Amino acid sequence: MTATAFYIPSVNLMGSGSLQQAAADIQSRGWRKALIVTDAPLVATGMVGKVAELLSEHDVTSVVFDEVKPNPNVANVEAGLAVLQQYDCDFVISLGGGSPHDCAKGIALVAANGGSIKDYEGVDQSAKPQLPLVAINTTAGTASEMTRFCIITDDERHVKMAIVDKHTTPVLSVNDPDLMVGMPKALTAATGMDALTHAIEAYVSTAATPITDACALQAVRLISANLRTAVEDGNNKTAREAMAYAEFLAGMAFNNASLGYVHAMAHQLGGFYDLPHGVCNAILLPHVQSFNARAADARLGEVGAAMGCDVQGLSADEAAKVCIEAIRTLAADVNIPAGVAELGADEKDIPVLAENAMKDACGLTNPIQPSFDEVCDIFRAAF
Ligand SMILES: [Fe+2]
Numbered sequence: 001m002t003a004t005a006f007y008i009p010s011v012n013l014m015g016s017g018s019l020q021q022a023a024a025d026i027q028s029r030g031w032r033k034a035l036i037v038t039d040a041p042l043v044a045t046g047m048v049g050k051v052a053e054l055l056s057e058h059d060v061t062s063v064v065f066d067e068v069k070p071n072p073n074v075a076n077v078e079a080g081l082a083v084l085q086q087y088d089c090d091f092v093i094s095l096g097g098g099s100p101h102d103c104a105k106g107i108a109l110v111a112a113n114g115g116s117i118k119d120y121e122g123v124d125q126s127a128k129p130q131l132p133l134v135a136i137n138t139t140a141g142t143a144s145e146m147t148r149f150c151i152i153t154d155d156e157r158h159v160k161m162a163i164v165d166k167h168t169t170p171v172l173s174v175n176d177p178d179l180m181v182g183m184p185k186a187l188t189a190a191t192g193m194d195a196l197t198h199a200i201e202a203y204v205s206t207a208a209t210p211i212t213d214a215c216a217l218q219a220v221r222l223i224s225a226n227l228r229t230a231v232e233d234g235n236n237k238t239a240r241e242a243m244a245y246a247e248f249l250a251g252m253a254f255n256n257a258s259l260g261y262v263h264a265m266a267h268q269l270g271g272f273y274d275l276p277h278g279v280c281n282a283i284l285l286p287h288v289q290s291f292n293a294r295a296a297d298a299r300l301g302e303v304g305a306a307m308g309c310d311v312q313g314l315s316a317d318e319a320a321k322v323c324i325e326a327i328r329t330l331a332a333d334v335n336i337p338a339g340v341a342e343l344g345a346d347e348k349d350i351p352v353l354a355e356n357a358m359k360d361a362c363g364l365t366n367p368i369q370p371s372f373d374e375v376c377d378i379f380r381a382a383f
Helices: 016-027 042-043 047-057 072-086 097-114 185-204 211-231 237-257 261-271 279-308 316-333 345-355 361-365 370-381
Strands: 011-014 033-036 061-065 091-096 133-137 150-152 159-164 172-175
Touching: 011 016, 016 047, 016 133, 016 172, 033 047, 033 072, 033 097, 042 047, 042 150, 042 345, 042 361, 047 061, 047 091, 061 072, 061 370, 072 097, 072 150, 091 097, 097 150, 097 159, 159 261, 159 361, 172 237, 185 211, 185 237, 185 261, 185 279, 185 316, 211 237, 211 279, 211 316, 261 279, 261 361, 261 370, 279 316, 279 370, 345 370
Parallel strands: 011 172, 033 061, 033 091, 091 133, 133 172
Antiparallel strands: 150 159
């Protein structure tokens, strides 16, 4: 076995009341002025004001940058960086889901390393750690609050750049389910299916280790048992807390075992048509795993068992099929669209989507490296 590294923020606050604890932690570190990176809807709910007030009670001032778009782009990073420099902020807080966290990582990385965020596409391209980042999560989730993955759209090329860099790891992550109860049903479903995709892609990854396996399977168990309830009854704190733990565990898995072709392909759909990341993943997940089954059928059978399916006595091939069917059922139960055509994708774009998917760093650890024609076939099946 080759040497492996395990990346995770050094402190991770979980559970009800962890936002309060985060404010005290920030104060104890001596940081004085935060750039809060967030989006306009969270300002409208009053959550951003609440966090700014909590910080000021702990002698920390803050400036808000609320222009983050659902798929943050290069211009978003540049605009946020300008605000950070104008106000001379000494650390960054991201508040929201994956989009604010990714945009904040881009800002903090360029603040410390200079140049453009485009210079850091790929794996470990930066020389220095980013400005300290505290990531306060409100979805469950992308797990961006605790990973070294930063996805920024390059509008000129219509692609999502995958920046996988140990220097983008936040120093402190906060998962307080009290901040998640207000999440709408569709966002709960999409982000929950994103977390399931992280767990499954990490479990069948060629870079999986016993540590990432344990995290991935427990994430699958928690998501299978709690996502439907979290979608149906957003105020159910038990389900919300279980999903917060699940998305974090799935993050621990994929932050270290990486991902596969579901993400490599979903990034292209998201970047090309500006579509929600979790929905693209949820639609592609069964199709990519059907393709992967010839190399990963035993592992997919184990995922099926973690999802609660009875796979006793089945062959590996049959158990993988049961698992894929269970993924489809869960996606349908939380009202994920059946195909990407419903989202406005166009079949004539498949060749360019496939070409870009094959360049995405997330595909490197897929259990099988597909040919261009095979990627096109998977996209076609997902329409
Ligand atoms: Fe994801």
